[in-house]
Amino acid sequence: MPRDVLPPGPRLPTFIQFAAWTSRPWGFMDWCAARYGDVFTLRFPRQRPWVVVSHPDAVKEVFSGPPELLCAAESNRILEPVVGANSLLLLEGDAHREQRRLLMPSFRGNGLKFYADTMTAIAQAEIARWPRGRQVRLHPRMQALTLEVMLRGVLGLSEGARLDQLRAELKRMLTTRAGLLLLVIGPPRMREALTRKFLMGQIDRLVRAEIDDRRKADDWAGRGDLLSILLQARHADGQPLSDTEIRDELVTMLLAGEETTATSLAWAVERLIRHPEYQARLIEEARVGDHRFADAVVKETMRLRPVISMVTRQLTAPMQIAGFRLPAGVSVVSSIYLTHRRPDLYPDPECFRPERFLDQPAGPYTWIPFGGGVRRCLGATFAELEMRAVLGTLFSTCTVRPADERPEPVRWRGLMIPVPGRGASAVLG
Numbered sequence: 001m002p003r004d005v006l007p008p009g010p011r012l013p014t015f016i017q018f019a020a021w022t023s024r025p026w027g028f029m030d031w032c033a034a035r036y037g038d039v040f041t042l043r044f045p046r047q048r049p050w051v052v053v054s055h056p057d058a059v060k061e062v063f064s065g066p067p068e069l070l071c072a073a074e075s076n077r078i079l080e081p082v083v084g085a086n087s088l089l090l091l092e093g094d095a096h097r098e099q100r101r102l103l104m105p106s107f108r109g110n111g112l113k114f115y116a117d118t119m120t121a122i123a124q125a126e127i128a129r130w131p132r133g134r135q136v137r138l139h140p141r142m143q144a145l146t147l148e149v150m151l152r153g154v155l156g157l158s159e160g161a162r163l164d165q166l167r168a169e170l171k172r173m174l175t176t177r178a179g180l181l182l183l184v185i186g187p188p189r190m191r192e193a194l195t196r197k198f199l200m201g202q203i204d205r206l207v208r209a210e211i212d213d214r215r216k217a218d219d220w221a222g223r224g225d226l227l228s229i230l231l232q233a234r235h236a237d238g239q240p241l242s243d244t245e246i247r248d249e250l251v252t253m254l255l256a257g258e259e260t261t262a263t264s265l266a267w268a269v270e271r272l273i274r275h276p277e278y279q280a281r282l283i284e285e286a287r288v289g290d291h292r293f294a295d296a297v298v299k300e301t302m303r304l305r306p307v308i309s310m311v312t313r314q315l316t317a318p319m320q321i322a323g324f325r326l327p328a329g330v331s332v333v334s335s336i337y338l339t340h341r342r343p344d345l346y347p348d349p350e351c352f353r354p355e356r357f358l359d360q361p362a363g364p365y366t367w368i369p370f371g372g373g374v375r376r377c378l379g380a381t382f383a384e385l386e387m388r389a390v391l392g393t394l395f396s397t398c399t400v401r402p403a404d405e406r407p408e409p410v411r412w413r414g415l416m417i418p419v420p421g422r423g424a425s426a427v428l429g
């Protein structure tokens with residue numbers, strides 16, 4: 001691959017670039033952007049070069065470019081032992097388009113109306129149980145809440161032993177510290193065997209048992225959960241989805257939607273409780289049944305603390321991006337973090353100021369916490385709805401103040417997710 005066509009970037013040894021990026025993902029990106037500008041190349045050991053972009057024009061070129069040239073599935077491949085080969089995350093081209101068509105009814109219009117009530121009911125029940133009058137870490141409680149939304153809403157599970165077992169198994173999987181190591185270290189067969197044994201545990205069996213029971217019950221018509229929708233869905237050739245296809249999509253949703261939403265919620269609370277004026281505005285708005293300000297709070301939280309910092313596309317053929325003709329094989333990385341921190345788009349970018357999104361709508365290439373184009377997060381509207389429901393319920397049913405006035409630092413966890421360093425500590429009253 002001719003190096004001279006690539007944009008400039010650090011000349012540091014590849015292992016140092018890798019160490020800098022993994023130890024300080026945002027700090028390293030800031031340093032590179034300050035030194036090399038809107039587009040730069042990073043090089044890591046045993047990897048094709050990464051070309052990082054953040055200008056909205058370049059982001060637009062990536063998100064609206066031909067999907068057959070910009071492959072997204074390759075960078076998700078390490079998740080295959082968990083999500084399975086039929087997962088939306090791992091499909092490309094026609095198969096990806098077809099699978100999105102089958103999943104979409106659950107994530108828009110009437111499909112979402114079903115979830116809205118479930119989310120509010122779960123938020124009310126969970127928050128009522130949270131302790132009052134003493135310091136509590138809200139991040140783990142948000143994780144429990146969003147997991148409940150997934151299990152009861154998306155899978156449609158009702159009270160019983162299977163719900164309890166699956167809840168326990170998923171909690172274990174999501175908190176397994178060695179999880180990332182299991183996914184990346186060793187030859188593929190060993191990785192797969194270890195992941196199945198230590199990470200997946202009983203999850204596969206429990207999800208398949210639920211699919212089996214619900215297929216037999218044949219009562220899907222009146223139900224709005226994703227499992228019921230997938231049991232009724234038909235491929236273009238009229239065939240129903242197999243149990244394996246349904247399992248893969250359900251596990252994908254559990255993985256993609258739980259931690260991301262919980263962490264965004266934790267950051268929203270961490271930011272809001274340091275701004276009593278915004279809290280008051282949120283409570284007043286909930287009282288009159290509006291949600292424009294809550295929406296702006298959600299957008300601003302996800303701008304300032306994007307839980308996924310970048311999205312990657314691998315070029316299958318040469319392509320012109322950001323003024324460079326990039327060769328096939330490079331990974332084009334749209335840096336969500338850098339786009340959201342651009343002062344030309346967001347004056348005073350470090351400042352938490354939800355009003356920004358009352359004054360201007362969130363643009364598809366300037367506000368990109370959910371990625372974009374044909375791969376844009378399938379659960380984006382679902383996640384925003386859930387965040388509004390939880391924040392509205394929390395602030396209108398209790399007072400919430402910080403356990404410590406100092407802002408919480410960013411700590412990096414699991415698959416490089418930035419979480420509040422003190423677990424979003426607060427005192428509820």
Ligand code: HEM
Binds near residue numbers: 252258307308371382
């Ligand atoms: C705050 C919460 C969330 C954030 C920040 C988030 C972010 C993202 C991002 C950045 C992508 C990659 C998009 C791209 O490559 O352009 C993605 C993909 C995806 N997300 Fe989310 N997500 C969230 C919640 C959810 C939820 C709740 C669900 C499901 C219930 C979900 C399901 C998915 C799926 C299935 C994909 C793959 C889409 C595809 O490849 O076609 N996400 N998400």
